[in-house]
Amino acid sequence: MARINSAAQLEKVRKDIVLKKDPNKPCIAICGGIGCLGGREDLIRAFEKEIKKQKLEGKVDVRVTGCHGFCAQGPNIVIYPEEICYTKVKPEDAQQIISETVVGKTIVDRLVYIDPNTGEKAVHQSEIPFYKKQVRNILGMNPKIDPKSIDDYLAIGGYSSLAKALLEMKPQEVLEEVKKANLRGRGGGGFPAGLKWETARNAPAELKYVICNGHEGEPGAYMDRAIFQGNPHLIIEGLIIGGYAIGAKQGFIYTRHDMPRLRENIDIALEAAREHGFIGNDILGSGFDFDIEVHLDVGIFVSGEASALMRSIEGKAPEPRPKYTRTAVKGIWERPSNLNNVETWANVPQIIGKGADWYLGIGSEGSKGTKMISLSGNIVNSGVVEVPFGTSLKEIVYDIGGGIPNGKKLKAIHFGAAMGGSLPAELIDTPLDFDVMSKLGAAIGAGGLFVMDEDTSMVEMNRFFLEFLADESCGKCVPCREGIRQMLRILTRMSMGKGKEGDIEALEELCEVGSLASLCALGKTTSSPIYSSLRYFRNEYEASIEDKGCTV
Amino acid sequence: MSDILLTIDGKEVRAKEGMTVLNAAQSSGIFIPTLCHHEKLEPYGGCRICTVEVESRGRTNYVASCLYPVEKNLVVRTRSEKIDKIRKVLIELLLAHAPDSPQLLEMAKEYGAKSVRFGKEPSFCVLCGLCVRYCAEVKKKNAIAFVDQGPKREINFIPEIASKECWNCKECFPLCPTSYLQAAYVLTQGLVGFKNS
Amino acid sequence: MDNRRIDEIINKYDGKPNSVIMVLMDIQHENKWLPREVLEKVSNKLGVPLSEVLHIATFYKTFSLKPQGRHEVHVCTGTSCHQRGSAKILEKVQDLIGIKPGETTPDLRFSLEKGSCLGCCTLGPEIVVDGMHHSNITPDDVEAILKNYK
Known part of the structure; x- marks a missing residue:
């Protein structure tokens, strides 16, 4: 493929791809997400084998895609052009699916999703309650494209936002468009991305960097890898646009080392983008140069903290440094470095392509656009969902998530894992909103929504979070290192019903000192889950004090 | 370059661009307690004992004065109820490791910290990192390393280097606020069997 | 691991000091652990003090400073797997192979690791052996799964 040097050329290439595609050619889109395939390839191989066996080579395509979202019913497949959805597909189903559905154009009833509440069959994604209430502006592309094929991405208009940004703006x-859209960082804080970009843009320096944080170390959060693995060009396009707006010629992608398929898709995408001239010198004939380098995390949560991540790109042990000077001003090698997470970058192409006014029409007052959420814990439909901000937690947990399994009652909804907070079941009508939720003590964090049923002990859960943090923190500063150590001791005895008089007060004091005096964001927020559970579930802590004679 | 004017504990202080709040305080005779700070070493910000209250652009923050750069019109308080509480708890956390450290005991007296607040921890080391950093930054020998992470973090002598470099140096010994460093050295020596001189 | 191969890896990154993490990761990937002399060699070649190399090698969980077993058993103890009973799975694995997380059996058959959510919460609780996920299991399933790995 020769490089593309103008907007007109890009449009011509896109048209050619679309023309060459036969819209009626059957295609089996297999979700290649880890929740569906679990590291196995046998489902893919079974379909490929069956196509050969039935002599349909070249007549039926198999497309291994990114995550479709409905992990609980995986492995998921969608058969085009009719867009028929099958759930819980096994390798031994391949023969029947190909002969009856792909060739025979009939439905295999036993593979169709049945709504457990109504008993109705749902043949298409749009009929499945899990998908029905979502607005899948980002995730919706996943089933339609092969992440290894830049042509698939170009066919749906890929890189046209880049062309618009570079050649028309x-x-x-x-920058103004992103600011106007009020795009807020999806990685945790909800800080306005446009303001961060502006800081980096205005920082006086020759060399600047943009970084895509794809570390996603928060347990139970897996939407970033769903979109990154499934649609890597989307993120790359966003990152290049960001580089252009900020004045950075170098981008970094920081991603997980333990997901080979994710890394492979990113590498292939970068190479294809380079061949097409979306990365490199004089991109699309605009005169703008930009390159991207991939770095891998090596397995510790704290390395996802912005300043620690930057140290590890420098090749040093990822200990956070105090951010009295923002990394947008002094980051990697003391140069302005603008970091956003995967989902934030994924929002950029649509903001530029469709405009800030369109974007402002989605979401709540202060939180615009959609949010990807991963559902886990005691919930029927675990998986990745995408909803507009402002959607109530009730809709997410019940209408989309299918409620609590085994007839149990909901106890709490937790966001942000070990650095987040829990809301009690009574607050289920709370809207998904950065500001509302953070006021209630359960900041959205990266977007992992973890559901706890009535059997959960909040004291034990918080002990578990501290155990996680003990394994995943750096240990440089005293309030975090020693605070975690002592709080873990206290919560361990409390979870066994052997708390001592004064333990709750000691926890509160350690939380306060940790949140005020720790060096980095991780240390400052280790206390958040304890704070929030003391706020809503204090009686459980009190009941864990031995002297008071009762246990949970 | 023009001087920067700021206020520390109600006193107007003149500082140079690039100085930290701790530098500025020290140069005008205002005391801020420190543990991991050493004038010959890069600021580290590990112990957080030097935490102070700063007011800047209408917001109050708690920052490590050894790292926080001076800025125009900054208002700094080196003591307050909250600061004292932070220091008290930090000292108590460290006393769990080194209940006999004279330096810690002296600070404990000032801030009302109790040495029995938290259960005794087996390691004496408070991980101030003075030894590791002094060896790397001043002596450029790198004979001591931080190893592991989180609450498992510790300091280790590297036998290959320590056996050659340490016997006639030992400049880090008096820097240690506890008795751990010497113990670690003797232990490494015993394990690996290199000589003292 | 032979010296030539280590040189090749180091050269792949132009011998830049900031490539130390990537170099160690490539070596870990090929050799499954980082022997002391390899760390010394990396330190010399890249001009990064051994103390810094050690700090990095002990900081990240992916690096092992001890030989690893033929099969890597990973018990996910992420929040969701924990909620669904991973502690009992881990206990069972520990009982069966007689080691704790971070350790390797004396016959080098298994190394055991815990933690790190792999983002397939639907499959939990699960154990992953050599990258293969065994999902939605109970402690009673563990023995049959491990039997397949000699």
Whole structure:
């Protein structure tokens, strides 16, 4: 493929790809997400074998895609052009699916999803309650594209936002558009991305960097890898646009080392983007140069903290450094470094492509656009969902998530894992909103929504979070290292019903000192889950004090 | 370059661009307690004992004064109820490791910290890192390393280097606020069998 | 691991000091652990003090400073797997192979690791052996699964 040098060329290439595609050619889109395949390839191989066996080579495509979202019913497949959905598909189903559905155009009833509440069959994604209430502006692309094929991405209009930004807009205008859209960082804090970009843009320096944080170390959060593995060009396109707006010529992708398929898709995408001239010198004939380098985490949660991540790109042990000077001003090698997470970058192409006004029409007052959420814990439909901000937690947990399994009652909804907070079941009508939730003590964090049923002990859960943090923190500063050590001791005895008089007060004091005096964001927020559970479930802590004679 | 004016504990202080709040305080005779700080070493920000209250652009923050850069019109308080509480708890956490450290005991007296607040921890080391950093930054020998992470973090002598470099140096010994460093050295010596001189 | 191969890896990154993490990761990937002399060699070649190399090698969980077993058993103890009973799975694995997380059996058959959510919460609780996920299991399933790995 020769490189593309103008917007007109890009449009021509796109048209050619679409023309060459036969819209009626059957295609079996197999979800290649880890929740569906679990590291196995046998489902894919079974379909490939069956196509050969039935002499349909070249007549039926198999497309291994990114996550479709409905992990609980995986492995999921969608058969095009009719867009028929089958759930819980096994390798031994391949023969029947190909002969009856792909060739025979009939439905295999036993593989169709049945709504457990109504008993109705749902043949298409749009009829399945799990998908029905979602707005899948980002995730919706996943089943339609092969992440290894840049053509698939170009066919749905990929890189046209980049062309628009580079060829029709000044960097300042791109920045203004993102600011106007009020895009807020999806990695945890909800900080306005446009303001961060502006800080980096205005910082006086020759060399600047943009970084895509794909570390996603928060347990139970797996939406970033769903979109990154399933649609890597989307993130790359966002990152290049960000580089242009900020004035950075170098981008870094920081991603997980333990997901070979994810890394492979990113590498293939970068190479294809380079061949097409979306990365490199004089991108699309605009005169703008930009390159991207991939770095891998090596397995510790704290390395996802912005300043620690930057140290590890420098090749040093990822100990956070105090951010009295923001990394947007002094980051990697003391140069302005703008870091956003995968989902934030994934939002950029649509903001530029469709405009800030379109984007402002989605979401709540202060939180715009959609949010990807991963559902885990005691919930029927675990998986990755995408909803507009402002959607109530009730809709997410019940209408989309299918409620609590085994007839149990909901106890709490937890966001942000070990650095987040829990809301009690009574607050289920709370809207998904950065500001509302953070006021209630359960900041959205990266977007892992963890459901706890009535059997959960909040004291034990918080002990578990501290155990996680003990394994995943750096240990440089005293309030975090020693605070975690002592709080873990206290919660361990409390979870066995052997708390001592004064333990709750000691926890509160350690939480306060940790949140005020720790060096980095991880240390400052280790206390958040304890704070929030003391706020809503204090009686459980009190009941864990031995002297008071009762246990949970 | 023009001087920067800031206020520390109500006193107007003149500082140079690039100085930290701790530098500025020390240069005008205002005392801020420290543990992991050493004038010959890069600021580290590990112990957080030097935490102070700063007011800047209408917001109050708690920052490590050894790292926080001076800025125009900054208002700094080196003592307050909250600061004292932070220091008290930090000292108590460290006393769980080194209940006999004279330096810690002296600070404990000032801030009302109790040495029995938290259960005794087996390691004496408070991980101030003075030894590791002094060896790396001043002596450029790198004979001591931080190893592991989180609450498992510790300091280790590297026998290959320590056996050659340490016997006639030992400049880090008096820096240690506890008795751990010497113990670690003797232990490494015993395990690996290199000589003292 | 032979010296030539280590040189090749180091050269792949132009011998830049900031490549130390990537170099160690490549070596770990091929050799499954980082012997002391390899760390010394990396330190010399890249001009990064051994103390810094050790700090990095002990900081990240992916690096092992001891030989690893033929099969890597990973018990996910992420929040969701924990909620669904991973502690009992881990206990069972420990009982069966007689080691704790971070350890390797004396016959080098298994190394055991815990933690790190792999983002397939639907499959939990699960154990992953050599990258293969065994999902939605109970402690009673563990023995049959491990039997397949000699």
